[in-house]
Amino acid sequence: MNQPRGNDHAALTASRPGAGHPALATESLTRHFGGLTAVNQVSIQCHSGQIHAVIGPNGAGKSTLINLLSGELVPSSGKVLLDGEDVTAQDPAQRSQRGLGRSYQKTNIFAPLSVFENCRLAAQSRAGSSMRFFRPATSNREINQRALAALVATGLEAASECIVATLSHGAQRQVEIAMTLATAPKVLLLDEPLAGMGAEESAQVVALLNRLRGNHAILLIEHDMDAVFALADRLTVMVNGNVLESGAPDAIRASPAVQAAYLGVDEITHG
Amino acid sequence: MSPRPPNRHRLAHWIPVLVVIGLTLLPWITDKFYVQFVAKMMIMGIFAMSLDLLLGHAGLVSFGHAAFYGIGAYALALMTPAYQAANFWLSLAAAIGLSGLAALIIGFFVVRTHGIYFIMVTLAFAQMLFFVFHDTRIAGGTDGIFIDIRPDASLSGWVPFDLENFVHVYFVALACFALVYVLLRVLLRSPFGHVISGIRVNEPRMRSLGYRTFGYKLVCFSIGGAIAGIAGYLSALQFGVVNPEFLGWHLSAAVMMMVILGGMGTVAGPILGASVWMVLELGLQDLPTVAGVDLGKHWQLWMGSFIVLASLWLPNGLLGLLSTWRAAFGARTSQTGGQVLRPDGSTVPADYPGASTGASIASVTPLASVEARQAGNE
Numbered sequence A: 001m002n003q004p005r006g007n008d009h010a011a012l013t014a015s016r017p018g019a020g021h022p023a024l025a026t027e028s029l030t031r032h033f034g035g036l037t038a039v040n041q042v043s044i045q046c047h048s049g050q051i052h053a054v055i056g057p058n059g060a061g062k063s064t065l066i067n068l069l070s071g072e073l074v075p076s077s078g079k080v081l082l083d084g085e086d087v088t089a090q091d092p093a094q095r096s097q098r099g100l101g102r103s104y105q106k107t108n109i110f111a112p113l114s115v116f117e118n119c120r121l122a123a124q125s126r127a128g129s130s131m132r133f134f135r136p137a138t139s140n141r142e143i144n145q146r147a148l149a150a151l152v153a154t155g156l157e158a159a160s161e162c163i164v165a166t167l168s169h170g171a172q173r174q175v176e177i178a179m180t181l182a183t184a185p186k187v188l189l190l191d192e193p194l195a196g197m198g199a200e201e202s203a204q205v206v207a208l209l210n211r212l213r214g215n216h217a218i219l220l221i222e223h224d225m226d227a228v229f230a231l232a233d234r235l236t237v238m239v240n241g242n243v244l245e246s247g248a249p250d251a252i253r254a255s256p257a258v259q260a261a262y263l264g265v266d267e268i269t270h271g
Numbered sequence B: 001m002s003p004r005p006p007n008r009h010r011l012a013h014w015i016p017v018l019v020v021i022g023l024t025l026l027p028w029i030t031d032k033f034y035v036q037f038v039a040k041m042m043i044m045g046i047f048a049m050s051l052d053l054l055l056g057h058a059g060l061v062s063f064g065h066a067a068f069y070g071i072g073a074y075a076l077a078l079m080t081p082a083y084q085a086a087n088f089w090l091s092l093a094a095a096i097g098l099s100g101l102a103a104l105i106i107g108f109f110v111v112r113t114h115g116i117y118f119i120m121v122t123l124a125f126a127q128m129l130f131f132v133f134h135d136t137r138i139a140g141g142t143d144g145i146f147i148d149i150r151p152d153a154s155l156s157g158w159v160p161f162d163l164e165n166f167v168h169v170y171f172v173a174l175a176c177f178a179l180v181y182v183l184l185r186v187l188l189r190s191p192f193g194h195v196i197s198g199i200r201v202n203e204p205r206m207r208s209l210g211y212r213t214f215g216y217k218l219v220c221f222s223i224g225g226a227i228a229g230i231a232g233y234l235s236a237l238q239f240g241v242v243n244p245e246f247l248g249w250h251l252s253a254a255v256m257m258m259v260i261l262g263g264m265g266t267v268a269g270p271i272l273g274a275s276v277w278m279v280l281e282l283g284l285q286d287l288p289t290v291a292g293v294d295l296g297k298h299w300q301l302w303m304g305s306f307i308v309l310a311s312l313w314l315p316n317g318l319l320g321l322l323s324t325w326r327a328a329f330g331a332r333t334s335q336t337g338g339q340v341l342r343p344d345g346s347t348v349p350a351d352y353p354g355a356s357t358g359a360s361i362a363s364v365t366p367l368a369s370v371e372a373r374q375a376g377n378e
Ligand SMILES: Nc1ncnc2c1ncn2[C@@H]1O[C@H](COP(=O)(O)OP(=O)(O)OP(=O)(O)O)[C@@H](O)[C@H]1O
Pocket: A033, A036, A038, A056, A057, A058, A059, A060, A061, A062, A063, A064, A065, A105
């Protein structure tokens, strides 16, 4: 068992001035798909050092929200703010360069490449322009170390040379997270990171998120309620594109409206 | 490390060197016909490599690549004054510059499109250029232009080679061929090369990792165009004639088939594809008349059949076939039977789920491989 040591992922973390603004915030974010309003007037905040979990039934608009935050979808109205600055007009690459990292609900990685190369490419994106044509890509020690740190943090370093397509589904989910970490994000948007993982892998990721929370702002979408209540500092419940309720986990757990709309009573009491 | 699985055999490292030695000796062991034939083969090899940079490495299925080949060729033709020689160095630089610039301009529009639209738009641009040269008199119209006097390579009085001599033309082609090969090898290993591979595999993910992919694709398209321009230039130089066919879609299609035949996404594959293509073309045209049917006259029929069979049976091209054979004879391969080979020669199960369940496997140099790689690249 390779438990990552504390200093291994120090390289993953960019220092962040405490500017007073939330690391990530939205103002009345709305997105229509034809007649459907997938995300309706959502205003949420995510502070560094906190895990903000967003839960809700299937089709609630959680993934759409993440796509709006990352820039892959353009909002119909509303704003996205990073460190207090309006980034609504920026594309995904620009937002990524500003410190936003995301993972996908449906695994979205480089299947024919090795685990290491997946993370190395992610890390290379932080090393300035890649319009460099002569020295070998793999000769950059700093990039290699950053990629390796992400592999160690996710417990993948032994599979480093494996081709991603040959890995189990659970391991591919870990690669998904490792790649996101290798870009040294300040804000992490994680779309159901535990989906498809075994119990042991899940526990590893929960432990990882607990370590990362110290110096990241994390927006976590997750259906696994045990994990959500174990991790979240703040909880937002979405239903049909709307924010039903937002607050401390205990308050949400006790909310009758939330219980009626989404949470099974069993799940809450076991949480 | 290349983005593809390591698939190296010690002998394989020496093949390019042996090929260059063989090519260098060729003019002493054969006659003019074959020297010119092999020069043309190398020129098509350059052209095919340039297309494969787009097709196999960046995933840009350009169906108008002959446009840049044609521009390189016309650059020489138009820079050659009547009854005088052009300056070799200047005209070569102009050919590279103009075809690269044309690719930059065309790429600015086409690189935004994807899939079938990309294919269509690259074809449309190439056809536009074709008709500019075909329908106007700026460059001889359908007849094209003859280059009666070969370019002059003298450098302030010193004449390094004489391009009226076919052997010298051969060596210029060989030098360009070797240079382009090395250049592409280096380029594909560079940060830029890894980025274009990433774009081929999963462009949206590259964007969300922070890469603005448009610029990388555009630069790649321009480099591909500029290298195709070298091939076109050399072709005009060798045969002393340029006509609109140099820009035509027939040639775009032929070079694409050479790349696919040889093996996309490799550097050597397109060279192999171009060579086999040209040998077949030559051989099939020489077929005898059997029972009153001139088989050689219908060579395109046999070539077509060969391409169809090759695409059915060789999904990874001729080079893919060679590596399959090599694997079968026990050479090191990266993936065999659900096992994944690691650089230290050990294998791990392909479905190895990470460190969580694999303490025993984790002990097989998990970090050493990375450190060794770093050390090796210092
Ligand atoms: N690109 C799209 N075009 C049209 N409708 C879409 C699109 N993306 C999402 N939707 C719709 O928007 C709604 C919200 O979808 P979304 O994927 O955000 O839900 P979710 O909360 O992530 O659900 P799940 O828990 O199943 O992942 C759904 O009704 C979905 O069908």
